[in-house]
Amino acid sequence: GAGVSQSPSNKVTEKGKDVELRCDPISGHTALYWYRQSLGQGLEFLIYFQGNSAPDKSGLPSDRFSAERTGGSVSTLTIQRTQQEDSAVYLCASSFTAIGELFFGEGSRLTVL
Amino acid sequence: DQQVKQNSPSLSVQEGRISILNCDYTNSMFDYFLWYKKYPAEGPTFLISISSIKDKNEDGRFTVFLNKSAKHLSLHIVPSQPGDSAVYFCAASVKTSYDKVIFGPGTSLSVIP
Numbered sequence: 211g212a213g214v215s216q217s218p219s220n221k222v223t224e225k226g227k228d229v230e231l232r233c234d235p236i237s238g239h240t241a242l243y244w245y246r247q248s249l250g251q252g253l254e255f256l257i258y259f260q261g262n263s264a265p266d267k268s269g270l271p272s273d274r275f276s277a278e279r280t281g282g283s284v285s286t287l288t289i290q291r292t293q294q295e296d297s298a299v300y301l302c303a304s305s306f307t308a309i310g311e312l313f314f315g316e317g318s319r320l321t322v323l
Numbered sequence: 324d325q326q327v328k329q330n331s332p333s334l335s336v337q338e339g340r341i342s343i344l345n346c347d348y349t350n351s352m353f354d355y356f357l358w359y360k361k362y363p364a365e366g367p368t369f370l371i372s373i374s375s376i377k378d379k380n381e382d383g384r385f386t387v388f389l390n391k392s393a394k395h396l397s398l399h400i401v402p403s404q405p406g407d408s409a410v411y412f413c414a415a416s417v418k419t420s421y422d423k424v425i426f427g428p429g430t431s432l433s434v435i436p
Contacts, residue, residue, distance in 0.1 A: 214366070243423065252329075252428030253367070253412060266423055301366055311357070312424060314366030 212236065214315035216302050222321045223292055231287045231318045235304030242279055243305075243312065244287050248298040256300075259285065292322045326350045327415050327427040335433045342400040344430050346413030349394065355418035358387060358398045361410045361429070370411075371398070374418070403434045 215234040223229050235242050244256040255269035259279045270276070274292075279285040289296055299319050303312040328347045336342045346356075354375040359367035373380040373387045373396065380387050386399045400407055413427040 245426070253426035255423060255425060258423040269423075303366070311369040311372065312359075312367075314359075314368070316364070316366050 214302055214304050214313050216300075216315035216318050218318055219316065220319045220321075222323065224323050225294060226291055228288065228290045229292055229320060231289075231300050231302075231320070233285045233287070233302030233304075233315060235283065235285070235302070236306075236313055237283075239304035239306050239313070240282070241305040241307065241312075242285050243303045244277055244285070245301045245303065246298040247301060247317075251298075253301065256287070289320075292320075294322050296320060297322045325428070326353075327413055327425050329411075329413055329427040329430045331430050332428070333431040333433070335435060336403045338405055338434055338436050339402045342398075342403045342407065342432055342434065344398040344400075344411050344413075344432065346396045346398075346427055347394055348396075348415050350415070350417075350425075351394065352417045352420075353415040355416050356387070356389060356396050357414040357416075357424070358385075359412045359414060359426075360407075361412065367412055400432075403432075405434045405436050408432055408434045 217232045240261045242259040245253045257277045258266040274290045277287045299317040301317045303314040305312050357372040358370040360370050361367040371382050371385050373389050389396045410429045410431045412429045414424050416424040
């Protein structure tokens with residue numbers, strides 16, 4: 211497809227389990243972001259990949275969170291030992307350049323029971 | 324420390340009237356500002372942007388005003404339509420250094436028919 215694709219769209223997991231969320235950005239986009247939106251909250255920055263530069267991980271809330279971007283394209287956000295407070299919609303966005311308009315996916319809704 | 328603030332969580336406006344959404348920022352290095360619109364269960368979509376070299380940018384019913392000395396920007400929608408009902412996020416970045424885009428907490432706009 212032409213847009214940013216995220217999977218799964220919904221994930222329900224038990225506390226303590228690991229989850230992986232996938233983002234397939236728009237082809238050719240060099241910048242990729244992960245944000246999350248908790249219930250009633252705004253968009254919280256998590257991590258930012260720009261080309262071959264080292265990612266900006268300054269928004270990751272704990273060391274249980276990690277992300278990688280393979281081959282400058284697909285990205286995976288991994289949450290280890292999930293906690294109930296990790297429940298949120300995780301949004302991925304990509305941009306042709308670091309300074310351009312961000313195109314968002316529809317998000318992955320994570321529910322930790 | 325929230326670098327981008329939207330102090331009004333919600334706003335109600337009559338159809339046909341003007342909607343004014345406000346945003347304040349603290350980082351004087353920000354030089355590029357964007358507004359995004361988000362419907363429930365969808366990713367945010369880009370609405371309009373403004374560079375710090377301008378103080379106004381207009382696109383149809385949407386106009387963004389930037390007051391750099393006050394570190395304040397606003398989005399005007401006129402005339403407001405029921406389809407404009409959504410959450411509006413203000414965002415900012417330091418474009419010249421390819422830095423990440425930071426979002427505000429959002430303002431939920433309801434346009435009443």
